[in-house]
Amino acid sequence: PFLLILYVKGPIHWNEFFPIADGDQQSPIEIKTKEVKYDSSLRPLSIKYDTSSAKIISNSGHSFNVDFDDTEDKSVLRGGPLTGSYRLRQFHLHWGSTDDHGSEHVVDGVRYAAELHVVHWNSDKYPSFVEAAHEPDGLAVLGVFLQIGEHNPQLQKITDILDSIKEKISHLEGERREQHPKTCVYLLNFRSPSDLLAFIDKTVVKLPEGL
Numbered sequence: 001p002f003l004l005i006l007y008v009k010g011p012i013h014w015n016e017f018f019p020i021a022d023g024d025q026q027s028p029i030e031i032k033t034k035e036v037k038y039d040s041s042l043r044p045l046s047i048k049y050d051t052s053s054a055k056i057i058s059n060s061g062h063s064f065n066v067d068f069d070d071t072e073d074k075s076v077l078r079g080g081p082l083t084g085s086y087r088l089r090q091f092h093l094h095w096g097s098t099d100d101h102g103s104e105h106v107v108d109g110v111r112y113a114a115e116l117h118v119v120h121w122n123s124d125k126y127p128s129f130v131e132a133a134h135e136p137d138g139l140a141v142l143g144v145f146l147q148i149g150e151h152n153p154q155l156q157k158i159t160d161i162l163d164s165i166k167e168k169i170s171h172l173e174g175e176r177r178e179q180h181p182k183t184c185v186y187l188l189n190f191r192s193p194s195d196l197l198a199f200i201d202k203t204v205v206k207l208p209e210g211l
Contacts, residue, residue: 064093
């Protein structure tokens with residue numbers, strides 16, 4: 001006798017594990033531009049970000065997160081369909097194994113190379129992100145489709161650090177702390193004068209001769 005375990009992956013199967021995905025609040029969705037309707041009552045989005053509030057970059061196990069100081073209204077999203085102020089909590093990225101299968105959402109049948117999610121929480125109504133995350137009006141997430149194109153120096157600052165956080169580890173804060181005998185953490189400039197936490201692996205890597 002043997003046990004066969006099958007893993008069903010991909011958004012098309014999410015409703016099998018999370019029934020709400022078949023309801024009116026499912027995500028991700030396919031956006032069909034010919035069916036969308038303009039809502040003239042919506043106000044323009046107001047985005048105010050203070051890059052100095054960027055604090056930590058970490059490996060979540062399925063992506064990387066860049067977390068922000070959300071104790072005050074330093075970085076805030078307002079307007080559009082929102083009725084209050086939403087503080088920036090973190091951003092993360094979704095990507096796939098190919099350049100045409102990375103985004104979660106789909107536009108007219110097209111998937112993009114990657115999708116950036118910028119996560120905010122309703123600080124006018126709830127005292128913390130944890131409490132807001134359980135409420136239907138608690139979070140507001142901006143989704144940004146990314147395409148393969150010219151070199152982006154700002155994204156490069158992030159990708160340069162990713163090799164140092166290959167393993168899933170907990171968040172750390174401080175000037176320099178030891179997480180493991182072969183891992184340390186430093187505060188770096190993400191976009192001056194902001195601080196970004198980088199995890200540095202001190203393991204010696206041998207390169208092949210002639211490289």
